Amino acid sequence: MNSEELVVSQNSDTVQSTHVDTPANKRGLSTGDIIGFFLLVIVTSLSQLLIYHHYFAKSSAVATVDISAIVKVREQQFTALVSRANATDADRQAAYAMVSNIGPEIEQAIARIQKECACTLLVKSAVLAGNTQDYTNVIKEQLGMKGAD
Numbered sequence: 001m002n003s004e005e006l007v008v009s010q011n012s013d014t015v016q017s018t019h020v021d022t023p024a025n026k027r028g029l030s031t032g033d034i035i036g037f038f039l040l041v042i043v044t045s046l047s048q049l050l051i052y053h054h055y056f057a058k059s060s061a062v063a064t065v066d067i068s069a070i071v072k073v074r075e076q077q078f079t080a081l082v083s084r085a086n087a088t089d090a091d092r093q094a095a096y097a098m099v100s101n102i103g104p105e106i107e108q109a110i111a112r113i114q115k116e117c118a119c120t121l122l123v124k125s126a127v128l129a130g131n132t133q134d135y136t137n138v139i140k141e142q143l144g145m146k147g148a149d
Contacts, residue, residue: 064108064124066136073084073145074102080140 029037081087081095088091110121121135140146 022037061117061119062127062130063113063119063121063133063135064127065113065139066124066134067106067123068125069136070106070139070143070145071102073140074099074143077145105143106139109142112142113138 078095078099079090081098083093114121117133117135119133122132124134124136
């Protein structure tokens with residue numbers, strides 16, 4: 001289907017009009033062109049979104065640690081050292097040093113676990129439902145509490 005364009009030329013005395021056929025490709029974008037462009041934009045946007053989520057927006061897993069159980073074991077060790085009948089002053093000093101270092105030791109152990117598992121560690125009592133991996137025993141092993149409960 002050809003479109004017609006009105007060409008008007010003006011000479012000194014007369015006005016002359018003629019009709020000129022213009023090809024369809026000089027009219028602008030066709031419906032197919034617009035749909036193709038729209039699909040290209042959608043495919044490009046979706047591929048960028050998928051790439052972003054695959055490489056950059058990784059969600060981390062959630063795991064738990066029972067801090068109270070770790071502190072309880074350390075308290076038991078402290079009590080055992082201090083309450084021995086033949087405990088010396090050096091034993092008591094070692095027991096107090098052991099208790100005073102528990103905070104930084106737990107923080108360092110948690111930092112190592114987080115790097116290894118690439119997960120978010122929560123206090124076990126903060127998790128109400130769901131299946132999460134528990135790293136309490138791993139931290140106990142790192143702190144030299146293996147087998148102590």
